[in-house]
Amino acid sequence: MSIHKEEEIFDLVIVGGGPIGIACALEAKKKGLSYLILEKGTLVNSLYNYPSNMTFFSTSEKLELDEIPFISINPKPHKQEALEYYRRIVTSNHLKIQLFEKVEKIQTLDNDLHKITTSKGNYSTKNVIIATGFYDIPNYLNIPGEDLPKVAHYYGDPHFYATQKTIVVGASNSAVDAALEIYRKGGDVTMIVRGPAIGERVKYWVKPDIDNRIDEGSIKAVFNAEIKEIRENEVVISSKDGEQVLENDWVLLLTGYRPNFEFLKNIGIKLSEDGRKIPRYNPETMESNVKGIYLAGVICGGTETHKWFIENSRVHAEMIVEDIVNKLGEQSHQR
Incomplete structure (x- = not known):
């Protein structure tokens, strides 16, 4: 069931309900932005589909979001502990998220709004964060x-x-x-x-x-x-x-996985031509070459999926939301 009115315009829509998408939503909520997460599968879908006995490389404190403690009884947390942690963050903070709703198209309109078409409806937003990870497409x-x-x-x-x-x-x-x-x-x-x-x-x-x-x-x-x-x-x-x-x-x-490069290209995001397919973005704001569309998490590394992970891309959330807040403030002042 849709949780928004058809004519509503969000400040921010986050594509991807993994840890980094959740981090972005937490930051957006703190800053008072109207936001929504769209996730094509279940909550933290990629993590849910990891091997049953998977143990993280990182320790629990490096997987934490927004300084919310991640308590683990193990030196390295296990998959089930992480599922519990991220699920409780979403439910306890009442984050706005639509699950099992696949984003099919993102169009940038002449008025700098973005129209998002999903498997269940349409959304309008001033800004978009793509935080879709890489685990959905095998090599x-x-x-x-x-x-x-x-x-x-x-x-x-x-x-x-x-x-x-x-x-x-x-x-x-x-x-x-x-x-x-x-x-x-x-x-x-x-x-x-x-x-x-x-x-x-x-x-x-x-x-x-x-x-x-x-x-x-x-x-x-x-x-x-x-x-x-x-x-x-x-x-x-x-x-x-x-x-x-x-x-x-x-x-x-088990030869690895890759981001959905066709999805990025269809949005208008440019990829490097050196084989690594690194998407173009401003490293200070994480905004892509398409105005108002930002990138967060592992997707920023193109085929180099080992470069970005939870512990070193959590910062993307604050960087992106700060830039959005500044731009929205400028637009309000100009009006």
């Missing part, structure tokens, strides 16, 4: 068999893979966590890694574990290798040792 390999039912680009719970021959493609945190958890639930795990070793950005307390499991043979790993084809009961890989065919039940293609 597809575009290989034969990638669309088979045995293939997944997201990992959930290790129990599913118990006693099964599972290939994990990738060498980052998500791939390493999946490999270790599945192995410990009785799965037969083989990692296919494009580079010569496990990634250097893997969580420092996890990397010795995966290296040791590979060294002892508990988890098999093929380095400097690529998966070439996925078949019903096997996969074909290519490495320095030539082509191999491996018996297989399930394939996890």
Whole structure:
């Protein structure tokens, strides 16, 4: 059900109901702005879809929003604790949010207003914050068999893979966590890694574990290798040792994710042409090249999705809202 009148004009609409979108809403509320969050899925949708046993790299205080304490019984908080924390922030602060409402189009009108078309209605706003993250679109390999039912680009719970021959493609945190958890639930795990070793950005307390499991043979790993084809009961890989065919039940293609670049381009936001697709924005205000449209969070890094995360992009909320408040004040004074 819509929570606004059709003719209402918001000071700010926030696209994305993750931690950074919530931070922006908290700041907007403090400054007395009329605002609304639009989220295509559930609250903190990306976090909700993270693996069941996911542990954050950051400690709890670095995940806090607006100095609201995040109390965790663990050195590094777990997914369920984070869901509880961000959910309670939204409900306790009565933040205005529309869930399961996908933004389909954003148009900038001649009067500097922005018309937002969603799966459920239309909204008018003076300013927009895009805080949509990057977890919704996997990096597809575009290989034969990638669309088979045995293939997944997201990992959930290790129990599913118990006693099964599972290939994990990738060498980052998500791939390493999946490999270790599945192995410990009785799965037969083989990692296919494009580079010569496990990634250097893997969580420092996890990397010795995966290296040791590979060294002892508990988890098999093929380095400097690529998966070439996925078949019903096997996969074909290519490495320095030539082509191999491996018996297989399930394939996890954990090769990373990317922002929705087409969505940004359709809004009119320019992307760098060096392959990184970094959107153009003012680093002092986070305003994009489109007047009144701001960027917040991991989406600011283009394909470099490791550059921005919760703890170092929380500041975007205050930067953006301060700029909006200043501009609204100037416009009011001119009138």
